[in-house]
Amino acid sequence: MTSVAPAVAAGITVDLVYLARLREAFGRSGESLTLPTAADATVADILAVLVARGGVYASELASGRAVRVAVNHEVVTATHRVQRGDEVALFPPVTGG
Amino acid sequence: MTSVAPAVAAGITVDLVYLARLREAFGRSGESLTLPTAADATVADILAVLVARGGVYASELASGRAVRVAVNHEVVTATHRVQRGDEVALFPPVTGG
Amino acid sequence: MAVRVTCDDFDVGAEIAALRAGDARVGAVVTFLGTVRDLSEGRNVSALALEHYPGMTEKALAAIVDEARARFDIYDVLVIHRIGPLQPTDQIVLVAVTSSHRGDAFEACRFVMDYLKTRAPFWKKETTPTGAHWVDARDSDDAAAARWTR
Amino acid sequence: MAVRVTCDDFDVGAEIAALRAGDARVGAVVTFLGTVRDLSEGRNVSALALEHYPGMTEKALAAIVDEARARFDIYDVLVIHRIGPLQPTDQIVLVAVTSSHRGDAFEACRFVMDYLKTRAPFWKKETTPTGAHWVDARDSDDAAAARWTR
Numbered sequence: 161m162t163s164v165a166p167a168v169a170a171g172i173t174v175d176l177v178y179l180a181r182l183r184e185a186f187g188r189s190g191e192s193l194t195l196p197t198a199a200d201a202t203v204a205d206i207l208a209v210l211v212a213r214g215g216v217y218a219s220e221l222a223s224g225r226a227v228r229v230a231v232n233h234e235v236v237t238a239t240h241r242v243q244r245g246d247e248v249a250l251f252p253p254v255t256g257g
Numbered sequence: 258m259t260s261v262a263p264a265v266a267a268g269i270t271v272d273l274v275y276l277a278r279l280r281e282a283f284g285r286s287g288e289s290l291t292l293p294t295a296a297d298a299t300v301a302d303i304l305a306v307l308v309a310r311g312g313v314y315a316s317e318l319a320s321g322r323a324v325r326v327a328v329n330h331e332v333v334t335a336t337h338r339v340q341r342g343d344e345v346a347l348f349p350p351v352t353g354g
Numbered sequence: 355m356a357v358r359v360t361c362d363d364f365d366v367g368a369e370i371a372a373l374r375a376g377d378a379r380v381g382a383v384v385t386f387l388g389t390v391r392d393l394s395e396g397r398n399v400s401a402l403a404l405e406h407y408p409g410m411t412e413k414a415l416a417a418i419v420d421e422a423r424a425r426f427d428i429y430d431v432l433v434i435h436r437i438g439p440l441q442p443t444d445q446i447v448l449v450a451v452t453s454s455h456r457g458d459a460f461e462a463c464r465f466v467m468d469y470l471k472t473r474a475p476f477w478k479k480e481t482t483p484t485g486a487h488w489v490d491a492r493d494s495d496d497a498a499a500a501r502w503t504r
Numbered sequence: 505m506a507v508r509v510t511c512d513d514f515d516v517g518a519e520i521a522a523l524r525a526g527d528a529r530v531g532a533v534v535t536f537l538g539t540v541r542d543l544s545e546g547r548n549v550s551a552l553a554l555e556h557y558p559g560m561t562e563k564a565l566a567a568i569v570d571e572a573r574a575r576f577d578i579y580d581v582l583v584i585h586r587i588g589p590l591q592p593t594d595q596i597v598l599v600a601v602t603s604s605h606r607g608d609a610f611e612a613c614r615f616v617m618d619y620l621k622t623r624a625p626f627w628k629k630e631t632t633p634t635g636a637h638w639v640d641a642r643d644s645d646d647a648a649a650a651r652w653t654r
Contacts, residue, residue, distance in 0.1 A: 177407070179407050180405050233410035254473065254476055256475075277627035323641065330560035344559075351621070353597070353625075366516065366517045370517070377593070384537075389530055390531075443530075456617055464606075
Protein backbone atom coordinates (compact mmCIF):
# COMPACT_ATOMS: atom_id res chain seq x y z
CA MET A 161 0.00 0.00 0.00
CA THR A 162 2.82 2.42 0.75
CA SER A 163 5.12 0.89 -1.91
CA VAL A 164 6.50 3.21 -4.63
CA ALA A 165 5.46 2.42 -8.20
CA PRO A 166 8.27 0.56 -10.00
CA ALA A 167 10.66 2.87 -11.89
CA VAL A 168 9.97 1.08 -15.15
CA ALA A 169 6.40 2.32 -15.12
CA ALA A 170 7.60 5.94 -15.09
CA GLY A 171 10.37 5.28 -17.64
CA ILE A 172 10.07 5.33 -21.40
CA THR A 173 11.08 2.82 -24.00
CA VAL A 174 12.76 3.88 -27.24
CA ASP A 175 13.99 1.98 -30.27
CA LEU A 176 17.73 2.37 -30.76
CA VAL A 177 19.28 1.99 -34.22
CA TYR A 178 23.04 1.50 -34.66
CA LEU A 179 24.62 2.25 -38.02
CA ALA A 180 27.92 1.73 -39.84
CA ARG A 181 30.92 1.57 -37.48
CA LEU A 182 28.68 1.50 -34.39
CA ARG A 183 26.58 -1.39 -35.70
CA GLU A 184 29.72 -3.40 -36.32
CA ALA A 185 31.31 -2.51 -32.97
CA PHE A 186 28.15 -3.32 -30.98
CA GLY A 187 27.46 -6.46 -33.01
CA ARG A 188 23.81 -5.53 -33.46
CA SER A 189 21.76 -3.18 -35.61
CA GLY A 190 19.64 -1.91 -32.74
CA GLU A 191 17.75 -2.70 -29.55
CA SER A 192 14.82 -1.64 -27.47
CA LEU A 193 15.93 0.42 -24.47
CA THR A 194 13.84 1.34 -21.43
CA LEU A 195 15.14 4.38 -19.63
CA PRO A 196 14.87 4.36 -15.81
CA THR A 197 13.85 8.00 -15.81
CA ALA A 198 10.71 10.05 -16.02
CA ALA A 199 9.24 11.72 -19.09
CA ASP A 200 11.96 14.38 -19.41
CA ALA A 201 14.68 12.00 -20.62
CA THR A 202 17.10 13.38 -23.20
CA VAL A 203 19.47 11.97 -25.79
CA ALA A 204 22.27 12.54 -23.28
CA ASP A 205 20.51 10.21 -20.83
CA ILE A 206 20.41 7.48 -23.45
CA LEU A 207 24.11 7.88 -24.20
CA ALA A 208 24.89 7.78 -20.46
CA VAL A 209 23.03 4.49 -20.06
CA LEU A 210 24.95 2.97 -22.95
CA VAL A 211 28.36 4.27 -21.81
CA ALA A 212 27.66 2.84 -18.32
CA ARG A 213 27.71 -0.63 -19.91
CA GLY A 214 31.45 -0.22 -20.44
CA GLY A 215 33.31 -2.19 -23.13
CA VAL A 216 32.72 -1.19 -26.75
CA TYR A 217 29.78 1.00 -25.72
CA ALA A 218 32.01 3.09 -23.50
CA SER A 219 34.84 3.26 -26.05
CA GLU A 220 32.71 3.98 -29.13
CA LEU A 221 30.53 6.57 -27.37
CA ALA A 222 33.29 8.16 -25.28
CA SER A 223 33.42 11.92 -25.33
CA GLY A 224 35.81 12.84 -28.09
CA ARG A 225 34.41 10.20 -30.46
CA ALA A 226 32.24 11.86 -33.04
CA VAL A 227 28.74 10.40 -32.72
CA ARG A 228 25.65 11.79 -34.35
CA VAL A 229 22.11 11.16 -33.14
CA ALA A 230 18.88 11.28 -35.13
CA VAL A 231 15.48 11.02 -33.47
CA ASN A 232 12.72 9.92 -35.81
CA HIS A 233 15.07 10.61 -38.74
CA GLU A 234 15.97 14.18 -37.74
CA VAL A 235 19.47 14.95 -36.47
CA VAL A 236 19.30 16.35 -32.94
CA THR A 237 21.65 17.49 -30.18
CA ALA A 238 22.26 15.82 -26.81
CA THR A 239 19.70 18.01 -25.05
CA HIS A 240 16.85 16.81 -27.26
CA ARG A 241 13.95 15.30 -25.23
CA VAL A 242 12.93 11.82 -26.27
CA GLN A 243 9.37 10.47 -26.23
CA ARG A 244 8.00 6.98 -25.72
CA GLY A 245 8.43 5.00 -28.95
CA ASP A 246 10.96 7.34 -30.57
CA GLU A 247 13.39 5.83 -33.06
CA VAL A 248 16.81 6.98 -31.85
CA ALA A 249 19.66 6.33 -34.29
CA LEU A 250 23.35 6.56 -33.36
CA PHE A 251 25.93 6.85 -36.14
CA PRO A 252 29.34 8.27 -37.06
CA PRO A 253 29.65 11.46 -39.14
CA VAL A 254 28.40 10.72 -42.63
CA THR A 255 30.75 9.99 -45.52
CA GLY A 256 28.61 9.49 -48.62
CA GLY A 257 28.57 11.36 -51.88
CA MET B 258 63.07 62.82 -110.02
CA THR B 259 61.99 64.89 -107.01
CA SER B 260 58.63 63.13 -106.77
CA VAL B 261 57.77 61.45 -103.44
CA ALA B 262 57.32 57.69 -103.52
CA PRO B 263 53.58 56.86 -103.66
CA ALA B 264 52.05 56.37 -100.20
CA VAL B 265 50.78 52.93 -101.12
CA ALA B 266 54.35 51.65 -101.39
CA ALA B 267 55.00 52.55 -97.76
CA GLY B 268 51.61 51.27 -96.56
CA ILE B 269 50.70 47.78 -95.50
CA THR B 270 47.88 45.54 -96.59
CA VAL B 271 45.84 43.55 -94.09
CA ASP B 272 42.95 41.09 -94.45
CA LEU B 273 39.84 42.35 -92.71
CA VAL B 274 37.20 39.90 -91.47
CA TYR B 275 33.70 41.05 -90.50
CA LEU B 276 31.57 38.85 -88.27
CA ALA B 277 27.96 38.59 -87.06
CA ARG B 278 26.21 41.99 -86.91
CA LEU B 279 29.08 43.76 -88.66
CA ARG B 280 29.15 41.28 -91.55
CA GLU B 281 25.44 41.82 -92.10
CA ALA B 282 25.64 45.61 -91.78
CA PHE B 283 28.59 45.91 -94.19
CA GLY B 284 27.14 43.37 -96.61
CA ARG B 285 30.43 41.51 -96.86
CA SER B 286 32.43 39.02 -94.82
CA GLY B 287 35.72 40.85 -95.27
CA GLU B 288 38.03 42.75 -97.57
CA SER B 289 41.67 43.47 -98.26
CA LEU B 290 42.63 46.91 -96.96
CA THR B 291 45.81 48.85 -97.75
CA LEU B 292 46.63 51.44 -95.14
CA PRO B 293 48.14 54.73 -96.41
CA THR B 294 50.55 54.77 -93.50
CA ALA B 295 54.01 53.54 -92.67
CA ALA B 296 54.92 50.38 -90.77
CA ASP B 297 53.71 51.63 -87.40
CA ALA B 298 50.00 51.40 -88.23
CA THR B 299 47.69 50.34 -85.41
CA VAL B 300 44.23 48.85 -85.09
CA ALA B 301 42.99 52.38 -84.37
CA ASP B 302 44.27 53.50 -87.79
CA ILE B 303 42.29 50.73 -89.46
CA LEU B 304 39.14 51.73 -87.62
CA ALA B 305 39.70 55.37 -88.58
CA VAL B 306 39.97 54.47 -92.28
CA LEU B 307 36.71 52.51 -92.11
CA VAL B 308 34.82 55.19 -90.13
CA ALA B 309 35.97 57.78 -92.71
CA ARG B 310 33.89 55.93 -95.30
CA GLY B 311 30.77 57.11 -93.51
CA GLY B 312 27.44 55.26 -93.83
CA VAL B 313 27.15 51.93 -92.03
CA TYR B 314 30.89 51.87 -91.38
CA ALA B 315 30.69 55.13 -89.44
CA SER B 316 27.55 54.11 -87.58
CA GLU B 317 28.59 50.54 -86.71
CA LEU B 318 32.13 51.52 -85.66
CA ALA B 319 31.21 54.80 -83.96
CA SER B 320 32.74 55.33 -80.56
CA GLY B 321 30.21 54.03 -78.07
CA ARG B 322 29.41 50.96 -80.17
CA ALA B 323 31.06 47.93 -78.66
CA VAL B 324 33.47 46.52 -81.24
CA ARG B 325 36.10 43.89 -80.54
CA VAL B 326 39.19 43.36 -82.68
CA ALA B 327 41.25 40.19 -83.06
CA VAL B 328 44.56 40.17 -84.94
CA ASN B 329 45.56 36.72 -86.14
CA HIS B 330 42.90 35.25 -83.82
CA GLU B 331 44.05 37.01 -80.66
CA VAL B 332 41.89 39.77 -79.17
CA VAL B 333 43.84 43.05 -79.05
CA THR B 334 43.30 46.66 -78.09
CA ALA B 335 43.20 49.70 -80.39
CA THR B 336 46.89 50.48 -79.86
CA HIS B 337 48.01 47.09 -81.21
CA ARG B 338 50.48 47.43 -84.15
CA VAL B 339 49.46 45.57 -87.28
CA GLN B 340 51.86 43.88 -89.69
CA ARG B 341 51.65 43.27 -93.42
CA GLY B 342 49.36 40.29 -94.06
CA ASP B 343 47.71 40.27 -90.63
CA GLU B 344 44.18 38.90 -90.40
CA VAL B 345 42.23 41.61 -88.58
CA ALA B 346 38.73 40.60 -87.45
CA LEU B 347 36.08 43.05 -86.28
CA PHE B 348 33.12 41.75 -84.31
CA PRO B 349 30.58 42.61 -81.61
CA PRO B 350 30.97 41.33 -78.03
CA VAL B 351 30.51 37.57 -78.05
CA THR B 352 27.24 35.94 -77.03
CA GLY B 353 27.76 32.18 -77.24
CA GLY B 354 27.49 29.51 -74.61
CA MET C 355 12.09 16.94 -57.92
CA ALA C 356 13.24 13.39 -57.48
CA VAL C 357 15.41 11.58 -54.97
CA ARG C 358 16.47 7.97 -55.48
CA VAL C 359 18.54 5.61 -53.34
CA THR C 360 19.36 2.48 -55.25
CA CYS C 361 21.76 -0.45 -55.67
CA ASP C 362 21.52 -0.06 -59.43
CA ASP C 363 23.75 1.94 -61.72
CA PHE C 364 22.22 4.91 -63.54
CA ASP C 365 22.44 6.41 -67.04
CA VAL C 366 23.64 10.02 -66.68
CA GLY C 367 22.58 11.05 -70.19
CA ALA C 368 19.10 9.60 -69.84
CA GLU C 369 18.64 11.18 -66.40
CA ILE C 370 19.66 14.65 -67.62
CA ALA C 371 17.43 14.30 -70.68
CA ALA C 372 14.46 13.29 -68.53
CA LEU C 373 15.07 16.11 -66.04
CA ARG C 374 14.94 18.85 -68.68
CA ALA C 375 12.60 17.12 -71.16
CA GLY C 376 10.14 19.49 -72.75
CA ASP C 377 11.01 22.41 -70.49
CA ALA C 378 12.04 25.24 -72.82
CA ARG C 379 12.49 27.57 -69.83
CA VAL C 380 15.68 25.68 -69.04
CA GLY C 381 18.90 27.26 -70.28
CA ALA C 382 21.38 25.61 -67.92
CA VAL C 383 21.83 22.14 -66.50
CA VAL C 384 24.66 21.61 -64.02
CA THR C 385 25.49 18.05 -63.08
CA PHE C 386 27.75 16.55 -60.46
CA LEU C 387 28.78 12.92 -60.88
CA GLY C 388 30.72 11.30 -58.06
CA THR C 389 32.75 8.19 -58.87
CA VAL C 390 34.81 5.66 -56.91
CA ARG C 391 38.53 6.46 -56.81
CA ASP C 392 41.19 3.78 -56.51
CA LEU C 393 43.14 5.95 -54.08
CA SER C 394 41.81 7.45 -50.84
CA GLU C 395 43.94 9.31 -48.30
CA GLY C 396 46.98 7.68 -49.87
CA ARG C 397 45.66 4.10 -49.66
CA ASN C 398 44.84 1.92 -52.63
CA VAL C 399 41.15 1.07 -52.73
CA SER C 400 40.05 -2.17 -54.36
CA ALA C 401 36.40 -2.02 -53.37
CA LEU C 402 33.90 0.27 -51.68
CA ALA C 403 30.66 -0.49 -49.86
CA LEU C 404 28.01 2.11 -49.14
CA GLU C 405 25.66 1.73 -46.21
CA HIS C 406 22.76 4.06 -45.47
CA TYR C 407 19.94 4.56 -42.97
CA PRO C 408 16.76 3.35 -44.66
CA GLY C 409 13.86 5.59 -43.78
CA MET C 410 15.96 8.63 -42.99
CA THR C 411 17.98 8.81 -46.20
CA GLU C 412 15.23 9.84 -48.58
CA LYS C 413 13.88 12.35 -46.04
CA ALA C 414 17.32 13.91 -45.58
CA LEU C 415 17.90 14.18 -49.33
CA ALA C 416 14.44 15.66 -49.89
CA ALA C 417 15.09 18.24 -47.16
CA ILE C 418 18.39 19.22 -48.82
CA VAL C 419 16.64 19.58 -52.19
CA ASP C 420 13.85 21.67 -50.62
CA GLU C 421 16.46 23.94 -49.08
CA ALA C 422 18.19 24.35 -52.45
CA ARG C 423 14.89 25.23 -54.12
CA ALA C 424 14.21 27.84 -51.44
CA ARG C 425 17.66 29.42 -51.84
CA PHE C 426 18.16 29.39 -55.60
CA ASP C 427 16.20 30.26 -58.73
CA ILE C 428 16.01 26.76 -60.15
CA TYR C 429 13.40 24.55 -61.78
CA ASP C 430 14.21 20.98 -60.93
CA VAL C 431 16.67 18.86 -58.99
CA LEU C 432 17.54 15.18 -59.28
CA VAL C 433 19.56 13.27 -56.69
CA ILE C 434 20.53 9.63 -57.18
CA HIS C 435 22.76 7.91 -54.62
CA ARG C 436 23.87 4.31 -54.88
CA ILE C 437 24.29 1.90 -51.98
CA GLY C 438 25.90 -1.53 -51.69
CA PRO C 439 29.17 -2.84 -53.11
CA LEU C 440 31.02 -0.72 -55.70
CA GLN C 441 34.30 -0.87 -57.61
CA PRO C 442 36.77 1.86 -58.61
CA THR C 443 35.40 3.98 -61.50
CA ASP C 444 31.80 3.04 -60.56
CA GLN C 445 29.26 5.83 -60.35
CA ILE C 446 28.20 6.70 -56.78
CA VAL C 447 26.09 9.83 -56.85
CA LEU C 448 24.42 12.12 -59.35
CA VAL C 449 23.08 15.60 -58.64
CA ALA C 450 21.54 17.50 -61.55
CA VAL C 451 19.92 20.95 -61.43
CA THR C 452 18.03 22.88 -64.10
CA SER C 453 17.66 26.65 -64.22
CA SER C 454 17.24 29.49 -66.69
CA HIS C 455 20.76 30.70 -65.98
CA ARG C 456 24.05 29.06 -65.14
CA GLY C 457 24.77 30.96 -61.93
CA ASP C 458 21.88 29.49 -59.96
CA ALA C 459 22.37 26.05 -61.50
CA PHE C 460 26.04 25.94 -60.47
CA GLU C 461 25.37 27.27 -56.96
CA ALA C 462 22.44 24.97 -56.30
CA CYS C 463 24.27 21.86 -57.52
CA ARG C 464 27.24 22.62 -55.32
CA PHE C 465 25.00 23.44 -52.36
CA VAL C 466 23.23 20.08 -52.66
CA MET C 467 26.53 18.21 -52.84
CA ASP C 468 28.03 20.10 -49.88
CA TYR C 469 24.96 19.41 -47.75
CA LEU C 470 24.66 15.81 -48.93
CA LYS C 471 28.27 15.20 -47.90
CA THR C 472 27.57 16.30 -44.32
CA ARG C 473 23.85 15.63 -43.76
CA ALA C 474 22.75 12.60 -45.74
CA PRO C 475 23.13 9.32 -43.79
CA PHE C 476 25.53 7.39 -46.00
CA TRP C 477 28.73 5.71 -44.87
CA LYS C 478 31.58 4.41 -47.00
CA LYS C 479 33.65 1.35 -46.16
CA GLU C 480 36.79 0.94 -48.22
CA THR C 481 38.71 -2.24 -48.85
CA THR C 482 42.45 -1.48 -48.88
CA PRO C 483 45.56 -3.68 -48.66
CA THR C 484 45.19 -3.58 -44.86
CA GLY C 485 41.56 -4.67 -44.84
CA ALA C 486 38.15 -3.03 -44.81
CA HIS C 487 37.91 0.34 -43.07
CA TRP C 488 35.10 2.78 -42.46
CA VAL C 489 36.01 6.09 -44.08
CA ASP C 490 36.51 9.00 -41.70
CA ALA C 491 34.55 12.18 -42.28
CA ARG C 492 36.61 15.01 -43.75
CA ASP C 493 37.00 18.39 -42.12
CA SER C 494 37.02 19.91 -45.60
CA ASP C 495 33.46 18.66 -46.10
CA ASP C 496 32.31 20.38 -42.92
CA ALA C 497 34.05 23.54 -44.07
CA ALA C 498 32.37 23.33 -47.48
CA ALA C 499 28.94 22.97 -45.90
CA ALA C 500 29.65 25.76 -43.42
CA ARG C 501 30.21 28.18 -46.32
CA TRP C 502 26.47 28.18 -46.93
CA THR C 503 25.57 29.28 -43.40
CA ARG C 504 27.68 32.42 -43.46
CA MET D 505 41.64 17.81 -73.39
CA ALA D 506 39.27 18.16 -76.29
CA VAL D 507 37.52 21.07 -77.92
CA ARG D 508 34.91 20.58 -80.61
CA VAL D 509 32.87 23.06 -82.68
CA THR D 510 30.18 21.28 -84.60
CA CYS D 511 26.78 21.56 -86.27
CA ASP D 512 25.85 18.15 -84.85
CA ASP D 513 24.09 17.36 -81.62
CA PHE D 514 26.02 15.49 -78.93
CA ASP D 515 25.30 12.69 -76.45
CA VAL D 516 25.99 14.02 -72.95
CA GLY D 517 26.13 10.60 -71.32
CA ALA D 518 28.53 9.19 -73.91
CA GLU D 519 30.76 12.26 -73.71
CA ILE D 520 31.01 12.09 -69.90
CA ALA D 521 31.69 8.36 -70.04
CA ALA D 522 34.45 8.84 -72.61
CA LEU D 523 36.02 11.71 -70.65
CA ARG D 524 36.42 9.69 -67.45
CA ALA D 525 36.77 6.24 -69.03
CA GLY D 526 39.30 4.07 -67.26
CA ASP D 527 40.61 6.87 -65.06
CA ALA D 528 40.20 5.66 -61.47
CA ARG D 529 41.88 8.83 -60.17
CA VAL D 530 38.64 10.65 -61.01
CA GLY D 531 36.24 11.17 -58.12
CA ALA D 532 34.24 14.11 -59.46
CA VAL D 533 32.83 15.08 -62.84
CA VAL D 534 31.09 18.44 -63.11
CA THR D 535 29.16 19.13 -66.27
CA PHE D 536 27.52 22.24 -67.64
CA LEU D 537 24.95 21.81 -70.39
CA GLY D 538 23.58 24.95 -72.06
CA THR D 539 20.26 24.67 -73.87
CA VAL D 540 18.10 26.96 -76.04
CA ARG D 541 15.39 28.78 -74.08
CA ASP D 542 12.11 29.83 -75.67
CA LEU D 543 12.24 33.14 -73.83
CA SER D 544 15.08 35.66 -73.93
CA GLU D 545 14.99 39.09 -72.32
CA GLY D 546 11.21 38.80 -72.27
CA ARG D 547 10.85 37.91 -75.97
CA ASN D 548 9.56 34.60 -77.30
CA VAL D 549 12.24 32.81 -79.25
CA SER D 550 11.19 30.42 -82.03
CA ALA D 551 14.66 29.73 -83.41
CA LEU D 552 18.31 30.47 -82.75
CA ALA D 553 21.31 30.57 -85.07
CA LEU D 554 24.89 30.41 -83.85
CA GLU D 555 27.69 31.95 -85.89
CA HIS D 556 31.37 31.67 -85.02
CA TYR D 557 34.79 32.75 -86.31
CA PRO D 558 36.35 29.70 -87.94
CA GLY D 559 40.05 29.52 -87.19
CA MET D 560 39.88 31.56 -84.02
CA THR D 561 37.15 29.61 -82.21
CA GLU D 562 39.10 26.43 -81.49
CA LYS D 563 42.18 28.46 -80.48
CA ALA D 564 40.13 30.58 -78.08
CA LEU D 565 38.49 27.55 -76.50
CA ALA D 566 41.84 25.74 -76.18
CA ALA D 567 43.33 28.82 -74.50
CA ILE D 568 40.45 28.91 -72.00
CA VAL D 569 40.91 25.22 -71.23
CA ASP D 570 44.67 25.68 -70.79
CA GLU D 571 44.00 28.50 -68.37
CA ALA D 572 41.61 26.30 -66.39
CA ARG D 573 44.18 23.51 -66.22
CA ALA D 574 46.79 25.96 -64.94
CA ARG D 575 44.47 27.33 -62.25
CA PHE D 576 42.76 24.19 -60.95
CA ASP D 577 43.72 20.68 -59.89
CA ILE D 578 41.86 18.85 -62.64
CA TYR D 579 42.53 15.95 -65.00
CA ASP D 580 40.59 16.57 -68.16
CA VAL D 581 38.26 19.06 -69.80
CA LEU D 582 35.84 18.68 -72.68
CA VAL D 583 34.21 21.59 -74.48
CA ILE D 584 31.66 21.06 -77.25
CA HIS D 585 29.91 24.07 -78.81
CA ARG D 586 27.33 23.82 -81.55
CA ILE D 587 26.93 26.26 -84.44
CA GLY D 588 24.22 26.73 -87.03
CA PRO D 589 20.41 26.71 -86.67
CA LEU D 590 18.91 25.50 -83.38
CA GLN D 591 15.45 25.22 -81.81
CA PRO D 592 14.24 25.78 -78.23
CA THR D 593 15.33 22.91 -75.93
CA ASP D 594 18.24 22.04 -78.28
CA GLN D 595 21.65 21.50 -76.70
CA ILE D 596 24.11 24.37 -77.37
CA VAL D 597 27.21 23.81 -75.28
CA LEU D 598 28.75 21.17 -73.04
CA VAL D 599 31.63 21.71 -70.61
CA ALA D 600 32.75 18.71 -68.57
CA VAL D 601 35.64 18.61 -66.08
CA THR D 602 37.14 15.67 -64.20
CA SER D 603 39.06 15.94 -60.93
CA SER D 604 39.80 13.95 -57.80
CA HIS D 605 37.63 16.29 -55.75
CA ARG D 606 34.45 18.23 -56.33
CA GLY D 607 35.78 21.66 -55.38
CA ASP D 608 38.21 21.96 -58.28
CA ALA D 609 35.79 20.31 -60.70
CA PHE D 610 33.02 22.82 -59.86
CA GLU D 611 35.36 25.83 -59.97
CA ALA D 612 37.04 24.82 -63.22
CA CYS D 613 33.75 24.10 -64.99
CA ARG D 614 32.34 27.44 -63.96
CA PHE D 615 35.56 29.22 -64.92
CA VAL D 616 35.48 27.71 -68.41
CA MET D 617 31.85 28.73 -68.90
CA ASP D 618 32.42 32.28 -67.62
CA TYR D 619 35.40 32.75 -69.93
CA LEU D 620 33.71 31.06 -72.86
CA LYS D 621 30.78 33.46 -72.49
CA THR D 622 33.05 36.49 -72.85
CA ARG D 623 36.05 35.30 -74.89
CA ALA D 624 34.99 32.61 -77.36
CA PRO D 625 33.92 34.07 -80.73
CA PHE D 626 30.31 32.87 -80.97
CA TRP D 627 27.31 35.03 -81.71
CA LYS D 628 23.64 34.20 -81.27
CA LYS D 629 20.87 35.43 -83.55
CA GLU D 630 17.37 34.89 -82.23
CA THR D 631 14.16 34.72 -84.22
CA THR D 632 11.37 36.40 -82.27
CA PRO D 633 7.87 37.65 -83.24
CA THR D 634 9.52 40.90 -84.44
CA GLY D 635 12.10 39.17 -86.64
CA ALA D 636 15.68 37.96 -86.34
CA HIS D 637 17.92 39.89 -83.94
CA TRP D 638 21.54 39.53 -82.90
CA VAL D 639 21.66 38.95 -79.16
CA ASP D 640 23.30 41.69 -77.13
CA ALA D 641 26.12 40.78 -74.78
CA ARG D 642 25.11 40.74 -71.14
CA ASP D 643 26.81 42.86 -68.49
CA SER D 644 26.27 39.97 -66.07
CA ASP D 645 28.54 37.81 -68.23
CA ASP D 646 31.32 40.38 -68.07
CA ALA D 647 30.85 40.56 -64.31
CA ALA D 648 31.00 36.77 -64.03
CA ALA D 649 34.26 36.62 -65.99
CA ALA D 650 35.72 39.53 -64.04
CA ARG D 651 35.30 37.56 -60.80
CA TRP D 652 38.24 35.37 -61.89
CA THR D 653 40.66 38.29 -62.28
CA ARG D 654 40.17 39.63 -58.77
